[in-house]
Amino acid sequence: MRSDMYTAAKLFVITAIIFSLFSCATANRIKEMKADLKRNILLNKEALLAIDKIDSAREAKFDKGLLDEKSNTFITKFSDSVKQVITKHVAEDSVILSKRIKHRSIDTLSLRIKRITEEAKANLSNIQLIDELLATNTFTQLNTASVFGPGEFIIDLQNNPSAGDPFKKVAADMLAFAAKFPNKKLNGTFMVLGYADAQQISQGSALDSTLRLSMGVETATSPQLNKELSRLRAKSVTEVISGIMLQQTNANELYKNLHVDYLPQGRGEDYPNPKIKDYREDDERRRVVFVYWSILPDFN
Numbered sequence: 001m002r003s004d005m006y007t008a009a010k011l012f013v014i015t016a017i018i019f020s021l022f023s024c025a026t027a028n029r030i031k032e033m034k035a036d037l038k039r040n041i042l043l044n045k046e047a048l049l050a051i052d053k054i055d056s057a058r059e060a061k062f063d064k065g066l067l068d069e070k071s072n073t074f075i076t077k078f079s080d081s082v083k084q085v086i087t088k089h090v091a092e093d094s095v096i097l098s099k100r101i102k103h104r105s106i107d108t109l110s111l112r113i114k115r116i117t118e119e120a121k122a123n124l125s126n127i128q129l130i131d132e133l134l135a136t137n138t139f140t141q142l143n144t145a146s147v148f149g150p151g152e153f154i155i156d157l158q159n160n161p162s163a164g165d166p167f168k169k170v171a172a173d174m175l176a177f178a179a180k181f182p183n184k185k186l187n188g189t190f191m192v193l194g195y196a197d198a199q200q201i202s203q204g205s206a207l208d209s210t211l212r213l214s215m216g217v218e219t220a221t222s223p224q225l226n227k228e229l230s231r232l233r234a235k236s237v238t239e240v241i242s243g244i245m246l247q248q249t250n251a252n253e254l255y256k257n258l259h260v261d262y263l264p265q266g267r268g269e270d271y272p273n274p275k276i277k278d279y280r281e282d283d284e285r286r287r288v289v290f291v292y293w294s295i296l297p298d299f300n
Contacts, residue, residue, distance in 0.1 A: 029110075030101050036113045037093045043120040044086045044093075050127045051079050051086075057134040065273060066139045068191040068292035070263070075130055075296070082123055089116055126297045129181060133295060136177060140170050140291040143284065144194075144233060151207045153232035155240050164240055167291075171244040174293045178258045185298035188260035190241055190291065194234030196226040197286040198269045223269050231266025237289055238264040259298065 058075045061067040093116070101109065147155060147163055157164050170190075178186055200222045201208050211228045212220050220228075242262050249255040271279055272288050279286055 029106060033101065033106070033110060033113060034097060036117065037097050040113065040116050040120055041090055041093050041097075043117075043124065044090050047086055047120065047123050047127060048083065048090075050124070050131065051083050054127060054131050054134060055079050057131070061134055066137075067134070068189070068294065070189060070191060071133075071138075071292070071294040071296065075134075078126070078130070078297075082127070086120075086123065089120075125184070129184070129295075129297060132180075133177070137173070138293050140166065142166055142237075142289045142291065144287045144289055145284075147237070147289070148233060151201075151229075153229060153236055155236045157240065164244070167237065167241045168244055170291055170293060171241055171248060174260075174295060175245075175248055175255065177295050179254055181295075182254055182257070184257060185300075186258045186295050187298045188258055188293065188295045189263060190238065190260065190293050191263045192234040192238045192241070192265070193272075193290040193292075194230035194232075194237070194264070194266045195270065195272045195286055195288050195290070196230040196268055197283050198223070198226070198281040201225045201229075227266050227268025229266070230268050231264065233289060234264035234266055237291065238262045241291070257298075258295070 054075065058067065058072060058079075062072045096109070147166075155163050174188060174190075178188065201211070207229075208225060211225045211232075212218065214232065215224070215228050242260075245260060249258065249260075269286070272286060272290065276285070
């Protein structure tokens, strides 16, 4: 009888010790989780401030004509989307912190905290990349006379090797930026916009025939011909840049995560700068090519 009582007492003590250790471990785990929640809230609030900063920088750069339309749209959508998600997470984490964490919800909550921590770090990384992009000069303006002859749209690198120099610098700038993020999947874009003045293209001229042939039409107005001329010039610039990029990135492990799109557009007789009101029909300021590049996170 005494032996049975001793055994029962021993079991009771062991059980009490195990329960105490378990309770202590649970309490420590909950304490750590609350600390993680607080860190997440601080990380996400830091991200919200950073998003406000890039929104202001994006708006200012786009307003000055130094940021292309595609990048402006991407950054705007990214900022709005991330801001909504972060605001929701901060609110939810604050509610969780204000309440008692129950034992049965520890595992589920622990997975949620881990996921949000990783998400917060990824958001900050992407925000920092965009912030750095917006602080970098990603715009180049070229006078078409420095690249093309009158009425021409082909860049003759064989006879005029120096014509490719401005594009070598543009490509080098993009690659230097990409090299800062070798382990991150990146989407690069070159947007090339060609513009023309409003001078008439002589009907029946060789240029008129060449442009109509390119357009696949028998007749065309002068504005239509000028738009096609500006498109072909933008296309030529794009081809030179893509050739340079291919040489630099081919089989180079540093750029294995970089994908680049090339977007040439002919804007014809549109004003390069809508804020300038004194453009003339024959105006050198209208005979330009704009080259924009950007590198943004790839979420695919």
